[in-house]
Amino acid sequence: MHPPHNNHFAWMVPTFVVINIGLFALALYINDCPSHSTDCVAQDLLGGFAFQSLRENPLLGPSASTLQLMGALEVKKVVEEHEVWRLLSCSWLHAGVLHVLANMVSLLFVGIRLEEEFGFVRIGLLYIISGLGGSLLSALFIRTTISVGASGALFGLLGGMLSELLTNWTIYTNKVFENYTFLI
Structure with missing residues (x-):
């Protein structure tokens, strides 16, 4: 016996991935490292989309000031x-x-399965509300720097996946496989 699948077509999660990647590309475009610095990573290959120096951003991305401009979480700006x-x-x-x-790899792996199972409305709301919750928690604990990322939303989806697994535990025939897919 297998768990029931409603077989919804997963379109929202891939759309979220495209939006996130598009906003990252926009951040690099707005950042325009070569016009502000001579110490850009991959400037010859990427031109205006080059990354800030590894000293400033070891994750290969834009400057903190660009992220602030685009809407990074700063507690002072939210509160004051x-x-x-x-x-x-x-x-x-x-x-x-x-x-x-x-x-985005995590979002695709977890999100598509959940969207196919529960539909785009439930998973979309879970993603947005979890992202907001993650931002609120981040604001409580990170007060001196900026915060960005979809980790709060992803943890919400993981919680949804765990909830589905525990709720439907008795109908899974291959429990070891289901636990393994959750832990990956």
Whole structure:
């Protein structure tokens, strides 16, 4: 016996991946490292999309000031300047190639399965609400620097996947495989 699948077509999670990657490319374009610095990584290959120096950003990405401009989470701006929108916008920005790659691979692996199972409305809401929750937790613990990334949203999806696994535990025939896919 296999768990029931509603066989929804997963379109939203791939769309979220495209948006995240597109915003990362936009951040590199806005950053335009070669016009501000001579110490850019891969400038000959990427031109205006070159990364900041490894000293400034070891994750191969834009500068912190570019991320701030685009909506990175800064507690001071949220609290004192009432820029509450940063609680949502920071979940769509990433600090570097390594950061966006890790988050998007995780989003595809977990998100598509959940979207096929539960549909785009539930998973979309879970993603957005978890991203907001992750931003709020980040604001509580990180007060001196900026925060970006979809990790809070991804942890929400992992929680949804764990909840589905525990709720439907009795109908899985290959429990070892299901546990393995969750742990990856």
